[in-house]
Amino acid sequence: MSSLNSRPRPVTTEQLATQQILRGESEANLLWLLKHARQALLSAGDVLLTPDRDNRTLYLILGGRVQVRLDWQGHEALTYLEAGHCVGEMSIIERKRPSAIVVTDCDCQLLLIDEEVVWKLIERSNCLARNMLYTLSSRVRKDNLVIFESRQQQAISEQHSKIDALTGLFNRRWLDDSLPRLALHAQTQQAAMCVLMLDVDHFKRYNDNHGHHAGDCALACVGKTLGENIRPYDYAARYGGEEFILILPDTTASAARIIAERLREQLRNTAIVDQNGNELPHVTVSMGLAELKSHQTMTALLEAADAALYRAKHAGRDCVAL
Incomplete structure (x- = not known):
């Protein structure tokens, strides 16, 4: 991971309050978080998460966009996450390596929150835990929809593979x-x-x-x-x-x-x-x-x-x- 030479713009509590995962957090806790988190400007193509490396950091996307990939071979990303989203929470909660690759899609401004800081903030307030639960639930629902649509497309493809194109009969x-x-x-x-x-x-x-x-x-x-x-x-x-x-x-x-x-x-x-x-x-x-x-x-x-x-x-x- 490499940082850009320019210094990141200072992050304010008002900016943090717009993050989905920090919604409803108190001004005092946001100020505390700013003191214990790190800011970074990353170049396009920097790798945040990969299944072959442990992760102990929660990344808040303050500006820019990251792409989530299952591997390096595919031409299309699985999904894109923009400002207001976060990555890395699953590996912190599960204490396991990430299941996907996350790489910056363009120049990004991020707030890096170490694992210890995440758990301390949860101890100070239940807002972070509640918002993380909501975020995970939304992603599971979205993943289920992707799986459903994928299975539908697979069923259609399988059906087409057993139909003769010229006559419309089975092949x-x-x-x-x-x-x-x-x-x-x-x-x-x-x-x-x-x-x-x-x-x-x-x-x-x-x-x-x-x-x-x-x-x-x-x-x-x-x-x-x-x-x-x-x-x-x-x-x-x-x-x-x-x-x-x-x-x-x-x-x-x-x-x-x-x-x-x-x-x-x-x-x-x-x-x-x-x-x-x-x-x-x-x-x-x-x-x-x-x-x-x-x-x-x-x-x-x-x-x-x-x-x-x-x-x-x-x-x-x-x-x-x-």
Whole structure:
């Protein structure tokens, strides 16, 4: 820590009375504090607190601003504290090293109060203790809000990481995480569950004839149609490329086939338009249907659906095979 060459301006009791932590303190106690505290002018970048160094000082910020950081690597400070705030009280109360880094963000005027002086002032008056409790409570509340907002953002990010951007359906990552759980639940409850594997017919030809942008529009249309026409408790995911998977809980193979035929018909009759509203050729899909068996692995279930999809293609496409 380095001090500026210029001498700090004298601190008055009126100035101290504006400090949050000294609010309500008597004139006599403020005069006593001025006699037992030290004033300092610090340059930008001076370190006040760091987790690798003991701290026995309460710093009152009389002018300037400090930044609080969790480490030296991040580009953004966790928060900033300006005139009227203090730092260092936690390490004095807990008798532990600071949990964060505090460094001056610009030239700062500070009042340095040693640990012994802090406790003596508390013995003289309960104002400091009361204000410290209020300050700590406010910071805990603020930290809780930051944690809450961080968790919300994390939940949103996690949700987005499991959504396919083009179709709006779940993606392969979600499928790998969720299909085993859903299948285990069905097997444990001895309930039926079916998987439908869909493939857009002749999609490479569609891309070659109409362009990749048209192909993206077709896939987005398929995803939207599936998402809007499955039951509330069904799941639709993009398996990869032009392949999609539907998970149908509590559904037997016979019921799943009716659903598959309805969706197949819906897809072949759905208009596809580009972003400019120009109509594109329709697409059809082939579907492979597999019903979950007792003690069947996910690999075996998907292989059964894939084999059924192959049979649908071999039968001429635009159909459902079991």
